[in-house]
Amino acid sequence: MDKINIEGGQRLKGTVQISGAKNAVLPILAAVLLTDEKCVIKNVPPLRDCITMLKILKELGVKSHWCEAERQITIEPRRYTNHVAPYRLVSMMRASFCVLGPLIGKLKRAQVSLPGGCIIGPRPVDLHIKGIKALGVDVKIDHGYIFADGKNLRGGQVYLGGAFGSSVLATANVMTAAVMAKGKTIIENAACEPEIIDLAEFLIKMGAKIKGHRTHTMEIEGVKKLGGAVHAVIPDRIEAGTYMIAAAVTNGDVTIKNVIPEHMGAVIDKLQQAGIKIIRSADSIRVKGRVHLKPVDVTTLPYPGFPTDMQAQMMSLMSITEGISVITEKIYPDRFMHISELNRMGAEIMLEGASAIVKGVKSLSGAPVMASDLRASAALVLAGLVAKGKTEISRVYHLDRGYERVEEKLSALGARIWREKEK
Numbered sequence: 001m002d003k004i005n006i007e008g009g010q011r012l013k014g015t016v017q018i019s020g021a022k023n024a025v026l027p028i029l030a031a032v033l034l035t036d037e038k039c040v041i042k043n044v045p046p047l048r049d050c051i052t053m054l055k056i057l058k059e060l061g062v063k064s065h066w067c068e069a070e071r072q073i074t075i076e077p078r079r080y081t082n083h084v085a086p087y088r089l090v091s092m093m094r095a096s097f098c099v100l101g102p103l104i105g106k107l108k109r110a111q112v113s114l115p116g117g118c119i120i121g122p123r124p125v126d127l128h129i130k131g132i133k134a135l136g137v138d139v140k141i142d143h144g145y146i147f148a149d150g151k152n153l154r155g156g157q158v159y160l161g162g163a164f165g166s167s168v169l170a171t172a173n174v175m176t177a178a179v180m181a182k183g184k185t186i187i188e189n190a191a192c193e194p195e196i197i198d199l200a201e202f203l204i205k206m207g208a209k210i211k212g213h214r215t216h217t218m219e220i221e222g223v224k225k226l227g228g229a230v231h232a233v234i235p236d237r238i239e240a241g242t243y244m245i246a247a248a249v250t251n252g253d254v255t256i257k258n259v260i261p262e263h264m265g266a267v268i269d270k271l272q273q274a275g276i277k278i279i280r281s282a283d284s285i286r287v288k289g290r291v292h293l294k295p296v297d298v299t300t301l302p303y304p305g306f307p308t309d310m311q312a313q314m315m316s317l318m319s320i321t322e323g324i325s326v327i328t329e330k331i332y333p334d335r336f337m338h339i340s341e342l343n344r345m346g347a348e349i350m351l352e353g354a355s356a357i358v359k360g361v362k363s364l365s366g367a368p369v370m371a372s373d374l375r376a377s378a379a380l381v382l383a384g385l386v387a388k389g390k391t392e393i394s395r396v397y398h399l400d401r402g403y404e405r406v407e408e409k410l411s412a413l414g415a416r417i418w419r420e421k422e423k
């Protein structure tokens with residue numbers, strides 16, 4: 001296993017290129033299952049989660065060719081017939097569950113392992129089930145699997161809201177089943193995260209009839225057949241936000257390239273409130289830090305609100321911002337595993353229900369810490385960049401799920417960061 005070492009205290013300067021969005025490419029790769037024709041997906045980030053998705057496609061009988069140099073995956077689904085996504089693969093990554101919708105759409109049946117919970121808290125799939133049932137699909141749960149029988153697949157109307165708002169991947173699953181259902185589907189309270197819009201754009205290129213995908217009410221008119229398509233995925237707004245905070249936390253001056261600034265509204269707003277200077281252009285954002293920042297309160301919400309996937313990173317920034325800030329989690333109330341590790345580095349953060357009360361300290365001190373999940377790992381890297389002395393982060397395989405060559409990108413900005421094999 002690898003670990004990442006950081007010698008903190010360098011001001012980051014320069015330019016960083018953002019990779020394609022992990023959360024966009026995964027459901028798009030799954031949606032390729034809807035056609036027999038060749039699809040070419042571009043701007044694919046070389047991440048472990050993409051490898052996992054290709055393994056699932058392979059298991060289903062679908063071949064792919066990944067040209068990493070060109071960041072491009074070519075897939076020719078042909079006439080695959082396997083409809084079983086096994087536990088062994090689905091348990092590696094929750095996004096695997098988004099093969100459910102395309103399998104139902106194309107093969108009219110699916111057997112997909114339930115993904116289970118994870119370190120950021122319970123992650124139910126009731127909205128996925130509610131959505132596909134509304135399309136006339138018969139669903140049974142047995143031995144940890146969902147058995148979906150879609151021989152009567154037809155359009156329907158469904159409200160996809162739960163206790164914590166809409167669901168991103170449930171929206172993806174319902175959309176990808178509905179595009180090949182007979183008749184019209186209306187999804188109310190559909191997620192409208194940029195990754196869902198990107199999926200809809202890909203499906204439209206394949207021949208799907210989708211309207212309203214930039215709003216919370218999506219209308220889909222099912223078609224009999226979908227064709228191949230060529231699509232470049234959007235840039236990763238969470239990776240971009242993480243580098244924005246890397247610039248802010250080190251009082252640096254970094255230009256983030258290959259980003260869609262409109263996707264970054266909530267993060268830009270909070271950083272500006274904290275006193276960070278942000279200069280936007282069509283496809284880049286320049287972030288200029290400053291020594292004295294102001295505390296800000298943050299509440300995570302569905303898009304266009306502040307993303308839960310940026311909560312941990314924002315907490316690292318607030319932990320060295322004088323004053324008190326309150327960070328409230330409204331998507332995953334248990335997503336606070338990073339607090340104890342940040343506190344080991346000298347932060348003063350207290351948990352009260354689903355809110356973290358962050359009392360800014362003057363400095364953090366490097367320490368051995370352990371990554372618990374993807375975004376918590378990013379928060380520890382950010383803390384390490386500003387901490388005095390050396391921080392050693394173990395279990396970085398979490399980080400590799402979502403950040404391409406993080407140590408190389410940060411080194412190029414002037415950070416002292418290196419990877420080594422854990423003994």
Ligand code: UD1
Nearest residue numbers: 023095123124125126127128162164166167168169331332
């Ligand atoms: C996606 C993202 C993840 C992000 C999350 C929220 C991918 C691969 N992952 O995950 O990075 O943190 O959106 O922006 O795109 N819920 C239910 N019932 C369900 C499904 C979800 O109650 O059937 C709840 C969840 O527990 C959570 C909330 O709804 O509280 C939102 O979760 P959801 O949008 O489904 O997250 P994912 O799509 O799994």
